[in-house]
Amino acid sequence: MKITRRGFALISTLLFLGILFMMSVSIIMMSRQRVFSGLVQHHKSQALYLAEAGLAKAEVALESDLKWPGEPNGTVDGIPGTYEIHLAKDLNDRNGSVINIGTDTPADSYRGKNSVPKNSALLIVTANVSGQTYTLEALVRGKGTAGYMSDAILGSGNVVAKGNLQVDGISALDDAKKVDGSIQSNDKSGSNNVVWQGSPGDTAHVTGNVGVGGASSGIKMAGAKVDGSFEANAPTNIPHTDIDSEVAKNMGNPSPSLVPLGTTTLGTGKYSSGTINLDGDMVLKDGAVLYVNGDLKINGSISGKGTIYVTGDTTFRGDSKVTTNPDYSVALYSKGDVSLRGFDGTAYLEALGANVELNNIHSALTLLADKASKLPISGAPYKAANTDLQEYWSAMETLGAHKDGTNQMGLLNAKLSSAPDGETKTFLDKKIGILDKQFSSANIATGDNSNTVETTMTAYKNGETLGILDIYGQLLQYGEGDPSKPWNMKTNPGPKLFGVNANDLSQSMQNLIAQTNFDKLGTSYFQGAIYTQGHFVADNEVTIVGALMADGPSGGKAKSVTLADGSVIQLRPGDIYLGNRTSVTYVEDMFKDKDVDYVGPQLLAKDLWMGR
Amino acid sequence: MRRHTRAGYSVMEALVAVGLLAVAALALLTVFIGGLKMMQRSNEMAAANDVARSTIEAIKRDYALYDDPLFPVGAYIFDGRVPDDRYDDDPLVDPPPFPPDPYPAVKVNGTEYKIVVSGNEEASRLKRVKVEVYWNDNRPISLETLIHP
Numbered sequence: 001m002k003i004t005r006r007g008f009a010l011i012s013t014l015l016f017l018g019i020l021f022m023m024s025v026s027i028i029m030m031s032r033q034r035v036f037s038g039l040v041q042h043h044k045s046q047a048l049y050l051a052e053a054g055l056a057k058a059e060v061a062l063e064s065d066l067k068w069p070g071e072p073n074g075t076v077d078g079i080p081g082t083y084e085i086h087l088a089k090d091l092n093d094r095n096g097s098v099i100n101i102g103t104d105t106p107a108d109s110y111r112g113k114n115s116v117p118k119n120s121a122l123l124i125v126t127a128n129v130s131g132q133t134y135t136l137e138a139l140v141r142g143k144g145t146a147g148y149m150s151d152a153i154l155g156s157g158n159v160v161a162k163g164n165l166q167v168d169g170i171s172a173l174d175d176a177k178k179v180d181g182s183i184q185s186n187d188k189s190g191s192n193n194v195v196w197q198g199s200p201g202d203t204a205h206v207t208g209n210v211g212v213g214g215a216s217s218g219i220k221m222a223g224a225k226v227d228g229s230f231e232a233n234a235p236t237n238i239p240h241t242d243i244d245s246e247v248a249k250n251m252g253n254p255s256p257s258l259v260p261l262g263t264t265t266l267g268t269g270k271y272s273s274g275t276i277n278l279d280g281d282m283v284l285k286d287g288a289v290l291y292v293n294g295d296l297k298i299n300g301s302i303s304g305k306g307t308i309y310v311t312g313d314t315t316f317r318g319d320s321k322v323t324t325n326p327d328y329s330v331a332l333y334s335k336g337d338v339s340l341r342g343f344d345g346t347a348y349l350e351a352l353g354a355n356v357e358l359n360n361i362h363s364a365l366t367l368l369a370d371k372a373s374k375l376p377i378s379g380a381p382y383k384a385a386n387t388d389l390q391e392y393w394s395a396m397e398t399l400g401a402h403k404d405g406t407n408q409m410g411l412l413n414a415k416l417s418s419a420p421d422g423e424t425k426t427f428l429d430k431k432i433g434i435l436d437k438q439f440s441s442a443n444i445a446t447g448d449n450s451n452t453v454e455t456t457m458t459a460y461k462n463g464e465t466l467g468i469l470d471i472y473g474q475l476l477q478y479g480e481g482d483p484s485k486p487w488n489m490k491t492n493p494g495p496k497l498f499g500v501n502a503n504d505l506s507q508s509m510q511n512l513i514a515q516t517n518f519d520k521l522g523t524s525y526f527q528g529a530i531y532t533q534g535h536f537v538a539d540n541e542v543t544i545v546g547a548l549m550a551d552g553p554s555g556g557k558a559k560s561v562t563l564a565d566g567s568v569i570q571l572r573p574g575d576i577y578l579g580n581r582t583s584v585t586y587v588e589d590m591f592k593d594k595d596v597d598y599v600g601p602q603l604l605a606k607d608l609w610m611g612r
Numbered sequence: 613m614r615r616h617t618r619a620g621y622s623v624m625e626a627l628v629a630v631g632l633l634a635v636a637a638l639a640l641l642t643v644f645i646g647g648l649k650m651m652q653r654s655n656e657m658a659a660a661n662d663v664a665r666s667t668i669e670a671i672k673r674d675y676a677l678y679d680d681p682l683f684p685v686g687a688y689i690f691d692g693r694v695p696d697d698r699y700d701d702d703p704l705v706d707p708p709p710f711p712p713d714p715y716p717a718v719k720v721n722g723t724e725y726k727i728v729v730s731g732n733e734e735a736s737r738l739k740r741v742k743v744e745v746y747w748n749d750n751r752p753i754s755l756e757t758l759i760h761p
Contacts, residue, residue: 052758
């Protein structure tokens with residue numbers, strides 16, 4: 001058999017090409033595999049970060065709403081893929097989340113009994129990007145009630161302050177290291193969001209930043225010293241606190257024993273009540289916690305150490321001095337509006353049954369104001385011959401002059417003496433005494449007491465108004481006594497009396513009459529925070545060592561509020577109006593990572609997380 | 613004559629074989645090289661993905677550990693492709709470089725990966741961070757997430 005080499009080269013070539021082809025194919029397969037696994041790896045990374053983004057969104061949602069239902073088909077703008085978080089249907093649901101925030105007992109999950117600690121949530125997020133899934137499991141923990149506050153004054157609406165304003169911060173109550181004290185309004189309108197209006201001589205100092213949710217045009221702080229920066233378009237998250245739930249859970253506590261017109265003392269412990277409308281004082285002893293399902297109105301002073309929850313409006317008329325219970329960071333939670341106003345003495349006296357006296361006083365003051373507006377009273381300078389003068393004297397005598405014990409001020413004092421002792425009674429006692437002097441200070445019977453008249457008028461020229469109502473009447477009635485005296489009405493008729501212009505005197509007298517009331521501008525001191533979901537308004541001088549926060553729902557309706565000076569302003573939920581001297585010192589330690597038991601939405605922090 | 617012809621076939625055969633070999637080898641070599649390049653790109657992409665991940669993790673760590681994180685509040689962009697003169701200045705005076713290591717670029721197996729980090733406040737207590745990694749003239753890869761403190 002002859003061996004031929006024909007075709008060998010071709011066969012060898014084909015063989016070689018075949019090997020080369022197979023190598024190429026395997027290289028292509030390998031590189032395809034590499035590319036594919038690279039893509040898979042990238043998609044897996046994208047899924048991981050989508051899951052983390054979903055978890056972050058869930059945490060933010062839970063910080064403001066404990067009834068957050070989950071996210072069955074969640075997406076994040078700019079990130080491909082979808083994620084889902086659902087609440088566990090049963091204990092076998094390995095992808096079911098368990099929300100146990102705001103509770104003080106552990107909860108069960110697929111991981112076992114009591115596997116979700118109190119005030120925590122097990123969040124399980126599954127993300128899918130191009131077929132690659134990543135499941136993230138995280139245990140998040142509530143950081144405590146007031147951990148959300150990083151500003152000294154924080155409103156979802158506008159913040160307006162008048163008079164002296166001081167906003168600063170300290171590290172802790174026992175550590176005076178300075179930290180920023182900031183003002184923040186989340187209002188996005190760009191108009192009058194943070195406003196300071198000082199009178200000449202007033203100062204405003206903010207040691208931190210002033211921020212608004214909208215344009216910087218919303219900040220009007222001309223003349224104020226701001227150590228930090230002005231921040232526009234920088235809203236701050238305001239978690240919503242469920243005051244209703246907190247109060248509902250605690251309605252089984254004993255009711256407080258209210259002492260109308262006296263001093264109500266709440267000892268250590270928890271108390272619950274419906275609406276409270278108390279004329280009188282309230283003292284919170286160490287640790288007292290008061291839950292009010294309705295409105296809380298205290299027309300008197302409130303002081304002590306404790307925490308107050310109110311589902312309606314809260315009004316403190318008078319002095320307030322409340323230091324928070326050490327287990328809490330907030331001194332006052334109010335779902336409705338918070339008003340720190342001056343003491344309403346008229347309401348207190350009405351509660352004492354002094355309506356007749358108050359009506360008589362009101363009528364006399366009205367009459368007196370009318371006569372004072374017509375000064376100098378024309379006609380004969382004698383009571384008997386001048387109807388206006390008769391009426392003037394009648395009003396004065398009704399109020400206080402020359403009828404000690406039987407005039408209306410005297411009768412009012414008698415009514416007041418029946419009230420239990422307390423700060424408010426002491427205040428009113430002094431106030432009625434001062435008013436009585438206002439209407440009877442000169443107490444001259446003959447009109448010839450030149451020393452008293454002269455002394456009073458001289459004092460008036462130096463700015464003292466006490467006694468001028470009485471003296472003017474005396475002048476008119478008895479002014480003809482000594483013709484050599486400058487107040488003699490026969491020798492010195494006309495608009496000038498002791499060199500005083502009668503029109504000026506008339507104005508002073510009218511002012512004095514208009515200012516005659518039984519009220520008192522108060523001072524309010526809170527150590528801790530004030531939290532409201534309505535508006536906050538203060539006529540009082542307000543000092544807060546802690547923080548002030550108004551967290552109103554968006555779109556809340558504005559209410560008209562009449563201030564102490566009679567002006568009317570409109571306030572929406574979330575607005576803060578500080579009408580007098582205000583000092584807020586932010587205490588960082590109270591609001592930062594404080595691990596306290598609490599039952600509402602709050603800041604969350606991740607304790608553990610793992611992928612699976 | 614036939615033999616001669618056969619001998620010619622042999623030459624022709626060889627020529628055809630060489631030609632075929634050349635053409636096919638060239639084609640296959642191209643595929644081969646392409647495959648290798650694809651493998652290299654795939655490796656680079658995996659490395660870029662790792663760089664992006666480690667950058668995001670560094671930012672997250674920075675955000676979680678410090679009350680006053682290095683990366684700024686509000687919208688920002690730090691572009692590793694653009695020289696950052698802050699590195700040349702006095703470190704005692706100038707702000708620290710951002711973000712922490714490995715910004716602005718990192719070398720892996722001789723390839724330089726340039727990092728671009730951008731972010732903004734998605735909402736209060738919710739920051740968006742996007743990391744893009746560029747290398748050679750390839751399309752960048754990007755990873756993006758939201759961070760909650």
